[in-house]
Amino acid sequence: xxxxxxxxxxxxxxxxxxxxxxxxxxxxxxxxxxxxxxxxxxxxxxxxxxxxxxxxxxxxxxxxxxxxxxxxxxxxxxxxxxxxxxxxxxxxxxxxxxxxxxxxxxxxxxxxxxxxxxxxxxxx
Amino acid sequence: xxxxxxxxxxxxxxxxxxxxxxxxxxxxxxxxxxxxxxxxxxxxxxxxxxxxxxxxxxxxxxxxxxxxxxxxxxxxxxxxxxxxxxxxxxxxxxxxxxxxxxxxxxxxxx
Numbered sequence: 001x002x003x004x005x006x007x008x009x010x011x012x013x014x015x016x017x018x019x020x021x022x023x024x025x026x027x028x029x030x031x032x033x034x035x036x037x038x039x040x041x042x043x044x045x046x047x048x049x050x051x052x053x054x055x056x057x058x059x060x061x062x063x064x065x066x067x068x069x070x071x072x073x074x075x076x077x078x079x080x081x082x083x084x085x086x087x088x089x090x091x092x093x094x095x096x097x098x099x100x101x102x103x104x105x106x107x108x109x110x111x112x113x114x115x116x117x118x119x120x121x122x123x124x
Numbered sequence: 125x126x127x128x129x130x131x132x133x134x135x136x137x138x139x140x141x142x143x144x145x146x147x148x149x150x151x152x153x154x155x156x157x158x159x160x161x162x163x164x165x166x167x168x169x170x171x172x173x174x175x176x177x178x179x180x181x182x183x184x185x186x187x188x189x190x191x192x193x194x195x196x197x198x199x200x201x202x203x204x205x206x207x208x209x210x211x212x213x214x215x216x217x218x219x220x221x222x223x224x225x226x227x228x229x230x231x232x233x234x
Contacts, residue, residue: 045161045228047222061222107155107156110157110174114168116168
């Protein structure tokens with residue numbers, strides 16, 4: 001079955017960049033969009049954006065535009081998210097998740113499965 | 125401020141039935157289907173209910189979802205200690221062009 005495995009925890013200084021990987025297996029990589037969601041300590045879930053692995057097209061949350069980049073490597077079935085100009089409030093667990101959609105498109109989409117999460121700590 | 129509104133907490137005794145509400149607007153729940161995820165401590169969220177009321181394989185039928193207008197709810201019957209978790213509702217928002225989540229509801233089994 002589908003599985004998403006993410007890279008390990010990162011500690012970064014303020015102003016630096018971080019790149020997190022998400023390796024997909026068990027399904028056709030280009031058949032499903034990949035979403036990124038983050039969760040600050042003790043907080044709820046915040047959607048960050050999605051990527052179409054077929055053509056690399058992306059949509060990102062407005063508050064992250066300019067700092068958030070999504071890429072992929074179809075030869076290794078791996079998606080990447082990069083966040084630049086890190087601030088302390090970017091400290092969070094970052095999750096990738098496979099989108100499952102039907103003919104209705106965004107109306108009926110859901111996320112399954114999720115990666116195990118990658119803790120990114122921003123601290124000087 | 126989350127686009128979807130959930131109560132921060134809910135509780136019930138073992139065996140009881142609890143309901144968690146999720147309130148949205150015409151641009152999200154009113155137009156699109158609702159999904160529910162649960163998150164055990166220190167683990168990733170996991171799909172619990174998709175498309176308003178569909179249970180993925182492996183999810184017990186003690187869990188059920190419903191939607192009416194711009195609100196949705198998750199019901200858990202026959203409450204068990206292992207149901208203690210955070211529960212999140214989610215939907216696509218046509219105005220924000222984004223997936224939106226509720227703030228989460230922490231379920232305590234007394």
